[in-house]
Amino acid sequence: MSANIAELERRRAAAHMGGGEQRIAAQHAKGKLTARERLDVLLDEGSFEELDMYVEHNAVDFGMAGQTVPGDGVVTGSGTINGRLVYVYSQDFTVFGGSLSERHAQKICKIMDRAMKAGVPIIGINDSGGARIQEGVASLAGYTEVFQRNVLASGVVPQLSLIMGPCAGGAVYSPAMTDFIFMVKDSSYMFVTGPEVVKTVTNEEVTQEELGGAVVHTTKTSVADCAFENDIEALLAARDFISLLPSDNRSGVPELPTEDPWDRLEDSLDTLVPASANQPYDMHELVRKVLDEGEFFEIAPNHAANIICGFGRVEGRTVGVVANQPMVLAGVLDINASRKAARFVRFCDAFEIPIVTFVDVPGFLPGTAQEHGGIIKHGAKLLFAYAEATVPKITVITRKAYGGAYCVMASSHLRGDLNYAWPTAEIAVMGAKGAVEIIFRSEKDDPDKIAARTKEYEDRFANPFVAASKGFIDEVIYPHSTRRRIALGLRKLRNKQLENPWKKHDNLPL
Ligand code: HXC
Secondary structure (H helix, E strand, C coil), rough: HHHHHHHHHHHHHHHHHCCCCCHHHHHHHHCCHHHHHHHHHCCCCCCCCCECCCCCCCCCHHHHCCCCCCCCCCEEEEEECEEEEEEEEECCCCCCHHHEEHHHHHHHCCCHHHHHHHHCCCEEEECCCCCCCHHHHHHHHHHHHHHHHHHHHHCCCCCEEEEEEEEEEEHHHHHCCCEEEEEEEECCEEECCCCCHHHHHHCCCHHHHHHHHHHHHHHCCCCCCCEEHHHHHHHHHHHHHHCCCCCCCCCCCCCCCCCCCCCCCHHHHHEEEECCCCCCHHHHHHEEEHCCHEEEECCCCCCCCCCCEEEEEECCEEEEEECCCCCCCCHEHHHHHHHHHHHHHHHHCCCCCEEEEEEEEECCCCCCHHCCCCCHHHHHHHHHHHEEEEEEEEEEEEEEEEEHHHHCCCCCCCCCECCCCCCEEECCCCHHEEEEEHHHHHHHHHHHHHHHHHHHHHHHCCHHHHHHHCCCCCCCCCCHHHHHHHHHHHHHHCCCCCCCCCCCCCCCCC
């Protein structure tokens, strides 16, 4: 071996050792993989091509002059996931706690710039003590350069953040501006100020997990979308997830071969909706029976579960699914559900992913908590998102579509392309009981009259045919044929062309 090659190997081996054996052992002892092990799981075998392995920090203060580690605490480069190119960075907690220096930030910016040029997703694996304390403002500048790129990349290439360790202080704002965040239970956390500062300022005693762990962020705050038991589970899920997404906003959805017949009939759907209007059923059953091989990648399953959002495929091509869930809060639209679905719809629209919407919604949730929490503005987000979306939109009303919620849930009036209803659909301003209480208030003390009026209202409106007679519903379909109808619809809409008026950007009700 020539001396040159030997030197190259020595340098590579030094970079691969990161912060050294002891720190790698400490990382493993916490149940965490190292930065490079994570990339091995995330990317196709042998596909990773590293950049900037020999980059070192340029700090001299606080004894840093003599302390350099090749790579400077972040492994960056490109690789493939199921054969499709992605750019990645993976912070190395064994090197200065994965903290972000000026050079560390430059490495991240480089792969972001390259991903933008190539039009491919950016995946960030975060495991960092935050700003490199010895570097001061240089580190803050580095973070801000990353933030700026997150914003420019938004809506151009998909951005996925995997939080696999600490992510605190201003550092949280880079993942927060990406499209999706996955976290690992018990070993990752995100907060703006940690438990010690919280104790000093508000006197609250709280653990890291309670303050900003995976469970908190995927149930309460909705900062993160999915929580996983360990690194490997999260990384494998990220592979499946990225495989569903287009590479960028112009490339169109990926297409995979499928054995699942496009015209598969599902007789069980004919009895999915129970006879009683107040009885729930699991909307997941419909979602899975429509999608190829019943596979559905759900986003934020544990937050605002009254609305289901996620990705699947029809005829091998990705679709975004939004569905009211009668099993949770009767499928009502509230603040959290509106925000969750609005963001999802906007993601689909930005990346040309067709949206399939299943509707069973009794309306917006009443109450002071909702009104004072700003349901008007939050509900408007979902309305706005559906209204501005130009991707193919197919809607199926299975049961209730009442009031404003009928309008919002991808109705034909919001440029829905195909609006179907099942025979069990009830499309009205409100449920019969509430309607009768208002329009026949004078008869309220006569239960027989009220019962007769309720029956009259139900007979008149608790069906899809009034809306169909006005052309608001294109067709009343057999539930068992739903997949077939959606597949045919998506074929017809494949070359859909629709543009919104020119504008710098809209003014979404934030
Ligand atoms: C430099 C750091 C560091 C940092 C950790 N290390 N954080 N070095 N800058 N920010 C180093 C430690 O010195 C240690 O080095 C090694 O990483 C591992 O850290 P430990 O403390 O031993 O690990 P652990 O006990 O697991 O604790 C992890 C931790 C803690 C909770 C993240 O290290 C910590 O609190 N770090 C400081 C966090 C912080 O305040 N960061 C700045 C936030 S403000 P050795 O050599 O011993 O292995 C911020 C602003 C961003 O980020 C603003 C953007 C606009």
